[in-house]
């Protein structure tokens with residue numbers, strides 16, 4: 017959690033930052049200086065790299081982060097994306113009171129793929145009980161206007177939900193209805209901060225007003241069919257997983273204050289002055305050092321870190337002793353149950369007594385269908401990483417279906433059994449292999465009757481997939497693998513070229529590698545050996561990143577144009593450097609596209625050089641997760657190619673699942689970017705790619721006095737004309753019309769907002 021601005025434009029009387037025991041904000045800089053943002057980003061990147069974290073979550077917090085203004089916010093977000101995303105997937109969030117939110121700020125949030133939670137306590141009377149300006153005026157209308165902005169299709173991808181602080185004097189029904197009216201993706205209900213020194217308001221001993229109040233909302237929510245996600249109720253259910261406030265999961269939040277000091281969760285500010293301090297800062301101390309602070313470490317201990325009363329409690333696995341700050345009592349410190357203990361116990365009882373139907377609730381309060389949400393998000397031009405992961409999941413499901421079909425043709429029971437066993441014991445290893453972009457082309461080839469005459473090319477893929485997954489999982493198995501042109505390919509890892517292997521080779525997975533025997537050949541491949549084993553051609557990584565350069569898998573040849581043969585080391589290093597630079601350019605120009613690429617692009621395939629056409633790029637419908645490019649020395653150019661091709665990949669994945677174009681009409685549409693009339697699907701692909709390229713050039717035009725404006729104007733005109741021609745052609749389905757209509761809207765936003 018980054019405290020990027022330490023002051024606020026509201027003056028809520030329940031605010032733990034300014035109104036409770038801790039007053040350290042008074043000595044801190046008003047806004048986090050750029051050098052501190054950079055140091056924090058580097059610490060986070062360092063931690064992700066050292067621990068190989070698949071993702072990290074960074075929340076911009078305050079005070080009020082929108083006080084940074086659009087330019088200041090853009091600077092902070094660009095720094096975080098550029099420094100952290102080469103190492104891990106970055107989930108960016110913000111918590112705001114919403115008062116200052118306007119179109120320009122919304123556009124910054126969308127551009128950088130930030131999901132925003134808005135603090136809002138319900139109906140006007142409830143909200144104005146605490147959430148007021150210093151002069152006492154209401155903030156209700158400003159916050160509702162912010163929520164309405166976030167519901168607009170252009171900004172909806174940035175709407176994360178509402179955070180509502182409970183006050184039992186408010187009418188729970190009116191609060192519930194006011195929250196529901198804002199269609200939030202998720203609602204968080206928070207108990208007001210209190211300690212044993214300063215307990216919450218209660219009518220008398222033994223009363224549980226918070227459980228009663230929340231229980232009323234819980235019953236409404238269940239009776240209404242659980243129309244959206246309320247995190248508190250979901251977390252308290254058996255197996256609900258908990259939150260920072262409930263359950264026994266280890267605490268995993270650290271705060272960077274505006275002056276760069278590491279702090280513990282800032283709800284501790286409610287306990288006593290300086291309670292959240294660690295004595296560490298981002299300039300001199302790593303995340304690990306801060307996380308080693310005893311106050312953080314004790315919250316890694318599960319039930320052992322709780323007081324004796326909680327350890328003996330029958331609902332401790334779900335309550336977890338409540339929020340750490342709420343356990344504070346002068347004298348015994350945090351070694352107490354929550355000051356809300358009686359309410360928590362009773363609330364868990366109420367949730368159990370009124371469970372509702374067994375099915376999980378939908379994750380959003382939205383009335384839009386899942387397809388509408390998917391298309392609306394992609395129509396922003398980029399689509400969020402969550403949407404890209406949803407597309408990746410769809411693609412994986414298709415690959416699994418093809419795999420099952422190929423099983424019918426496989427004579428390797430051992431391969432199928434290995435994959436089935438690993439699916440139970442090491443599902444991540446199986447997933448990593450099946451998500452390799454060239455597995456699906458292999459399976460498709462295997463199932464194509466026309467390809468079967470080419471015995472080598474249509475070889476059974478199951479054995480090689482089983483070997484790849486077993487090597488990744490470190491599970492010793494032996495499988496017979498078909499040999500193609502004296503080589504076996506182990507998808508995601510590399511190829512072994514070994515003359516004399518014959519038609520089939522016996523592959524035994526060993527610790528750190530595998531042994532291959534067949535014909536007159538016998539070779540052991542150790543994957544982590546300094547020098548690759550003879551004949552072994554490993555897949556190579558882009559330096560300092562997760563992207564693979566694939567120039568060995570035979571099924572990468574699926575782009576309708578020649579792919580490059582394996583590059584020598586200097587060539588692969590040069591391509592890697594260009595890709596790293598191109599990545600920085602994408603982060604600089606269109607960070608939301610960088611986040612989208614980061615969500616799904618895994619492989620770059622070098623195309624064969626062609627002096628007549630030195631600049632080419634391609635995407636293959638069956639190879640989601642990969643783009644092909646000619647090795648080109650200019651990162652600015654490669655950045656545009658990556659963004660352009662990734663649009664085709666995403667839209668191709670959508671078209672695998674949904675009809676956006678009415679099939680079989682034979683329509684042809686004239687477009688400005690090609691001389692020949694195109695089928696509607698081709699126009700749709702062109703429009704979607706050009707929308708992204710327009711966004712790149714609009715961004716460059718803001719700082720570039722050269723040709724950027726002219727390029728932006730040309731792509732804008734092409735995109736607009738193409739979209740209008742599609743809408744006029746009557747060739748789109750209802751979903752297609754919605755998509756192109758939203759996309760057209762995003763185009764105008766791009767015109768106004770990003771340049």
Ligand code: SF4
Pocket residue numbers: 024025026027028030031032033034078079080113135147
């Ligand atoms: S909006 Fe948030 S930070 Fe600002 S005064 Fe209110 S509770 Fe505190």
Ligand code: SF4
Pocket residue numbers: 325326327329330331332335336337338353354356357358360361
């Ligand atoms: S209900 Fe009370 S005793 Fe039980 S775990 Fe929660 S705070 Fe501890």
